[in-house]
Structure formats: C-alpha cells, structure tokens
Amino acid sequence: MRGAISSMQQEITAAQEGKRRKYEEEEKQKQKELEEREQMMWQTSVPAQQSWGKQQKEGLQVETEGSILQWYWQLQDAAEQCVAAFSDIGNCKGNTEVKKIKTNLQKAATIPVSQISSVSGSQLREVFDKINNLLSGKPVQTEGQTVWVTQHPQGLEFVCYKLAEKFVRHGEGEVSFHHDSAFPIAAVLSGIWELHPRVGDIFLAHLHKKCPYSVPFYPARKEGTSMEEYQRMLGYEVHDSKVEEPDHFLKRMSGMIRLYAAIIQLRWPYGSGQGAHPHGLSYGWRWLAQMLNLEPLADVTAVLLLDFLEVCGNALMRQYGIQFWKIMLFIQKSYIPRIEAVTSSGQMGCLSRLKTFVQKCLQAEEIPLPKGILTPSFWRT
Template sequence: MQSDSRRWETLEALKNSPKGKLHYDPHWSDRGEDILAGYEESPSLSSYSASVVERLSSLHLNKSRFSSGSGDSSPGFSENAHNSFSSCSILSLINRNHNGLSTVSSASPTKQDTEQVVSEPSIEPEPPAEVVLSPPPTTGLLLVSPKEIKTAGQIIRCQEEMREKAKLAVRRRQEEQDKLVAAVVSSETEQLKRFEELMELKQRQDLQSVRDMMDRETKESMGRQEKLKEEQRHRTKILNLRLREAEQQRLREAELERQRQAEGRERLRTLNSIQEEVLQLNQVLNQALNSPKDPKDPSAQVLVQSLAALCQRGNQLCSQVSEVVRKTAEGDFPSVEDMTIAERALHNMRALIHQQQEEVNRAEEKKKKEAELEEQRKKEAELKAKQEAEKKAAETAKEKAKRTGLQSVPEDSTLKWYKELQDSADAVAQSFEELNSTKDAKLKKLKLNLLKASVIPVSQISTNSGSHLREIFDKIDKLLSGKVVQSGGTSVSTTHHPQGRQFACYKLAEKFVKQGEEEVASHFEAAFPIAAVASGIWEQHPIVGDLFLAHLHRKCPFSIPYSPRREDATSDVEHQRMMGYRVDESSGLETDDSFLKRMSGMIRLYAAIIQIRWPYGSKQGPAPHGLNHGWRWLAQMLNMEPQKDTTATLLFDFLEVCGNALMKQYQGQFWKLLLFLKEDYFPRIKAATKDGQMGSLTRLEQFLETSLRNRQISPPKGQLTSVFWRS
C-alpha cells in the first residue's frame, strides 16, 4: 500500500511538471514529424526528480535485501542485481528524456524487469567479467552509458537462453520418464490380463461346479416338490372333507339356532300371555277384596281375611313371573326352567282364583239361599212384565203391518231425536266456524295439525292386535282430554285454541262414519275394531257419539230409520240426494251398486257399535248406545214401507252383524219378530223388488230360513274375542 501511494505521488509530480503539460498529437507519426516537434525548450528534469528517484532506489534496495535474506547463496549476485537495477532505472530515465516519453509510463516496465531479474538468481549465470557496473550513486543523479545498457541487455538475453535450455532439458527428461512409465504400464497391463484370464478360468470352473451342484439340487428339490404336492393333495382332500363336515355341522347348528330362536320367541310370547293372565287374575283377586262388604256381617270379615291372604299369595306369584320376565328383558329368551316357573305360578294363580271363588261361594251361599226365593219372585215378575211388553209391542207391530199402508216416516219421538242430533251437530260446526275459516297462517297450521291428530289414528285401526287398538284409543282420548299428543313430529293439543276440542270431536265423528262407508263397505270384518274404538270414545266423550249419529243419519237416513218421500223433494235428483245418493256434477248420479255398498258399510258399523263395548272402560253403567237401540231400529224398520233392494240389503246386513247379540238378549221375543219378518214383512219386500234385482232378497230369505230352522244365529265374522284383546 505504501508503494502505491508513492507511485501516485510520483504521477502527481510528473503531471504538474512542464513535461506533463506537453500537447500530444496522436497523428504525428503519420505526418512524419518528430514527437518533440514544436517543443522549443530543451527537456530537463524537475527539481523534485532527485527525491523521487531516491525513494524508488531505496524501495528496490529493500526488496533486493529481502531477496538475498530469503535464500540467495551468492551475495555478490545480489549486489550486481542492485547495480543492474540502478543502471537500468537511470538508463530508462535518460532514454525517456531523449525520446520525450512520460516518466510514469516508463517507470513501471523498468521495475518489472528488475523484479524479474531478481526473482531468478539461481537460473541465470554469473555476469561476464568484462561488464563492470558502477556503484550506486550516493548523491545526485548518475547517468549510464549506452555500452552498459547494451551489456545489461546481453545479460538479460543470456539469461533467457539459459532458461530455455533448462526448460528443454527438463522437457526431455520428462519425456524419458513418460516413456519409462509407459513401458512399465504396458508390462503391468499384460500381467494383469494374464491374471484376469486365470481368474476367469477359475470362475468358469467354479460356475460349472455350482451349476452341476444346482442341477443335482434341482432334481432333488423337484422330487421333494412332487412328494410335497402329493402330500398337499392328500391334505387338501382331507381338509375338503373336514370343511364339508364343518359346513354341514354349521348348517345343523344354524337350523338348531333357528329352532331355538323360534322356540324362544314362542316361549317369550307364551310368557307374556302368562304374565298378562297372571296380572288379570291378580286384579280379579284385588277386585274381590276391594268389593264393598257389610262390616256388621262376621262372615264378611272372615271372608276379607281369607281374601287378603289370597291376594298376598297372588302378589308373590306375580313377583315370580315378573322376575322371569325381567331376565328376558335383558335380551335372552326364557329357558325351559323359566317357563316351568311361570306355568307353575299361573297354575297356582288359577288355583288361588278357584279357591277365592270357593271362599266367596261359601260366604255368599247363605245369602243366596235366603234371597233366592225373593229374587226368583222378582225375576219372574220382571220377566213376565217384559214378556207382556214385548208381546204387546210385537202385536202392535203386527197389527200395523196388517194395515193397508205402512209408515213412511219415523215415529214422532224418533224424528224429534233425529232433529235434536242435527241441531246439536250444526251448533258444534257453528262454534268452530272462526277456526275453520281463518286466514291466519298459524291458525291454519293448528287446524291442520288438529285434523291430522283426529283422523289419522282412525285410519290406522286394524285387526292386528288388541294392544294396537289400545294405543290408538289412548292417543285419541288424550287429544280430546286436552293433553299434548304427537302428530307427524309436531306436538298438538286441543287447548291451543278455544274451539280446538269442538273441531277435533266433529272431525273425529265424521271420520268414523267415513270409515264405515269406505273401509267397512269393502271389508266387513273391519267393522268391529272401528266400532270398539268408537264405542270407547263414545263412552268417555259422549259428544263424539252424538256427532257420530248426526253424521250417520245425514249420509244414511235408513239408520234412523227414515225413507224420504218423493213428495218432500223438488226433483228426482233432490229425492235421490235425500235418500243418501251421491250427486256429482261431473259424473252425475251415483249408481245403485255403489249406493247399496256404502249404505251396507254404515249399517254394519252401526250394528257393531250397538253390541260392542270398550273392554278397558267402566262397565258399571249402561252402554252409551246399547242393544235396545238395535231392537228399536229393527222394530221401526219393520213398520216402514219397504224400498226396493235397500230394505232387503240393510235388514240382511243388520241381522248378520247384530242378530246373534239380539238373539241372546231377547230370546223368544226375537224369534217372534224374526218369524213375523219371514211370514208377513218379507212378502211385501218381495213385491217391492224388481225381477232383475233379486240378489239381496235371496240372501235375506236364505238367512231367515236357516235361522228359523236351526233356531240359532252364528256369531258374525270378525268379532273380537278375548284372545285378540290379549294380543
């Protein structure tokens, strides 16, 4: 960094000198002019040149000392190099003064040549003896002669030649070494080839031996494979036999499991039936215990104590059965031992009932004996009065039938009852008119939910099981009682609107009648489950029964019974509508077959209702619409003028459904009425019937003949038994 700064100082000094201000023309050589043409003053060094040269000399002297200290063997050579550097530097300066070149551009190559001479002291030979270098100047500026410059140039040339000779010798020696190395490499390569050939021969021999050994092993392995294949085929055959046996065993086990499941389900159903029967028998025990007794009667107190012991034993038996059922509730079928326990409990419960009956019979035997005569007298008196009344009614009906013209309108009491029912239905319809004609979206949604909750359960009534009917009854009863029920995923209650209960009762009664003219008309057996639910709802909510009768009388006037006269209508179509025919603007008047089918369905439903009672209701009071109404309907029907087809069809449907119940209730009087129908009223029906419409008349005639001949009417098809209610 110091030498660079000094060079910059030198360049700055030369730039400020008069020579640095010379004008240089790059085209002087083309014009043939001298480079110093136009320069009038003689060239001279600046007064600062001496200090600059002295600095440069001292710098190169230090470098030469450093070179001699780093390993030069000849101190004389170092001194000569220094003298040569000084001479060359001075000669360069003089030559630049003579040629007009700048000091800065000439100083650098002189320094480089000097450094080159110094850096190669071992290669260059000793300088010739005739070349004598002058000692370095001590003071001032020393100029070198051309002879010295020439001598220095020869020395440099000689050094270059010696260097080239040394390089040539080194190159030759290198070539000899390369040839020697090539010969050695060639020899070693040949030896390596021989060695590789030997190794390859050994490998082939080893490979051949390995192949021979592999062939032997292959043959042995093939033999072993054949043996293994044979063993495998044998094992496969045995395994297939075992698999077939296992599959057969699995099928047998599956069949046994299916049988076990079927037996388990059958045992479970039997267990449920046993539990239900045990609970019912236990309820009978409790009812007998809770029945009112005379506290003053000592025999009654003894009976209460014995019945209490029987009830306690019955509760224990119920607990045993409940314990067995609790085990089955965990997912297992009852075992044979469980069924044995349950059957034993049922047997014991029946024995308790029998014992209870014996106790009650023994306790009441005395009372019965004491009151037997009095009660018998009362029964005889009542029976005699009843027979006289029925006989009088039958004679009255017979006398009326013998008259020239029969009634065409019902009796005044019946007509008054009919009008009261219609007025009541109209009042109920008027009461929910606001809800029915509302335009509010919320009220419309409430009305729709109430309608669904009322009519959908009725559509679901079927003969599947008694529990299913009870679920439907409970749902309808809850709705009419103001409780919340679920319908289509929505909670609804009649208390959500003041007119909600009237609306639900009206639509429910209308749906019962519609089920009669549609469902019962197509399937006669459906009359009894619908009638059972309707009777239970009628008993709990009497308004539904009144609305049911009102809707039934509107759609089927023969259920009153009533046959509209032609004179009461303005036209034939109006008369047909009053009789119950459907009149549609598009299809016109309903056909006779469709009309009779609907009338038959509604009469069958009405006949089922008057003889059936909801088994889970209160049986203490009279039925809401019992058999007395059936006797009234039949008697009034025989007092009316018969209609073609209609009278025969409806009488046959009514007697087929309700004849067995009327026979059991009225006994002899019923047979008298049936005989009157066969001998006196049937000819009038036959006279009113056309020749081409004898089907209904024939069915009625065969029914009457069979019943009177056998003195027996079979129970109707589809009647609900106790087994059904336990299902």
C-alpha cells in the same frame, strides 16, 4: 178340652188354607203381569199380532215414528251447533297461524282412525289412547308436530266434529269393502263414545245424514225440492248432476249399517264398565222394530236388514230371547212377502239371501256369531 183342641186345629188349617190361596193368587197375578208385559213388548215392537190380511188392508207406516224423528232432528241441530262453535277455525283462510293449528288438529283426529285394524289388541289400544289423549286435552304427536286441543279455544269442538266425520267415512269406505273391519272400528268408537259423549252424538248426526236408513228414516220429497237435492237426502252421492250407481250406493249404505250394528253390541274392554253402554242393544232393538214397521223399499230394505241381522242378530238373540225369535218369525211369514211385492225380478238376489239367512236361523234356532267378532284372546295380543 178335646173341643178346644179341635177348634184350634180348625183355625190353624183355615189359616194355612188362606195363606195357600193367597200365595196361589199372588203367583197367578205375577204370571198374568209377566204375560201382559211380554204381550205389550211384542205389540209395540212389530205388528206381528195383526193378520196378514189386515196388514194388506191397513198397511205399515210410511213415516218414521214421531219420537224417533224428534231424536233425529235434535242430533242434526247438535251437529249444526258444533259447526257454528268452531266457525273461527273453519273460516281461517287469511290467518296462517290458525290455519296451521287447524291442519294439525285435523290430522291428529283423523290419522289414528285410519290406523285402526285387527292386527292386535295392543295396537288397537295405542290408537284408542291417541284419540282419548287428544280429546282429554293432552299433547299428542302427529307427523313430528306436538298438538293439543287447547291451542285454540274452538279446538275441542273442531276435533269432535272431524273425528265423528272420519268414523262415518270409515264405515262407508273401509267397512263396505272389508266387513270384518267393522268390529275394531266399533270397539274404539264405543270406548271414545263412553268417555266423550259429544263425539257419539255428532257421529250419529253424520251417520243419519249420510245413511238415513240408520235412523231408520225414509225422507219424503217436499214441494220445491229438486230431484238432485232429494237424491242427496236419500243418501246418494251426486257430482255434477250425476248420481252414483245403485250398486255403489248400496255398498256404502251396507258399510255404515254394519258399523252401526257392531257399535251397539261392543264395549271397550278397558273402560270402567260401571255405566250403561252409551248406545247399546236397546237402540238396535228399536232400529229393528221401527224398520219392520215401515213399508219396505226395493233392494235397500233387504240388503240392510240382512247386514244388520248378520252383524247384530246373535247379540239381540242372547239379549231378547223369545221376543227376538218372534221378530224373526214375523220377518219370514209377513215382512219378506211385503219386500217381494215391491221387488222386481232383477232385484231378487239380495232378497234371496235374506230369505235363506232367516230360514236357516229359524231351523237351527240359533243366530251364528258374526264373522270378524273380536274374541277375548284378541285383546291379549
């Protein structure tokens, strides 16, 4: 009897020991998989695992990743198809009635965007409703005229294009001078984008063409391309063979990057909130990773990297945690020296501001909230 009991106890102990070992092995495997995922995520995000000497030897990319370039060209094709889809409205010089419809539709699309401000949440909702109603086919009032997109078979395509174009112009104009304005504009646009994805795609196409660094994409000059045309590809405004001043160029690029950085972290508070953000933080993470995988450009890279981090850094920090801090450390230790290597003594201002921002954030282990962010109390006004 005692022998039988002893044998049973040994079997139970062995079974328990077997379960314990199995549990420990499973836990070790889970931890290993977690570490491998983190390692893979970091390696594919930025070249932080390479030594600085190896980076100098091999260099970073000079071209944007293939999949991102493909996305860029798909959006450009979509914009061209949109233009072709409203050709009758676009070329209506001889038709007075169509010309009047075109004028009214353009006003109905663009005037509300000009009215976006941070005066109050209720005012912003009124602007949103005007734009949403227009895109939804409902009649809207514009300068005493009743307008709706179904007045012309090509009306909706025309409005989508002009609306997206206006949002980008607001970024290079309004936001470049008043940084805080990025947030109310982004809030409205993100809500419209969620309900009307076509507008979002055309917006991105316009943004990328005006500011290729929002891809990010550094266009190469091809054989046979004139210098004037190449400067336009880089985002410069060229009028009568005269190129805009670098300071003005950087200011416009800054405004568009700030608007983009605001869009990817904001959602319209009155939306359904059921689906994913139409262009959320994962796109911001991808932009930052790709930017840091490209060889830096003098002035441009430092300015836009600082703009992006000031506006979106806090949101990325909260979303990606330790992986984000690895990126910040990479910027400080490896990428800033690369920017310094291509920056002349007269262009150090922007780079100094970037260095100070990154250093302060790493010391504080915190990215400050961006100035002008819309708080929950704003939407109650």
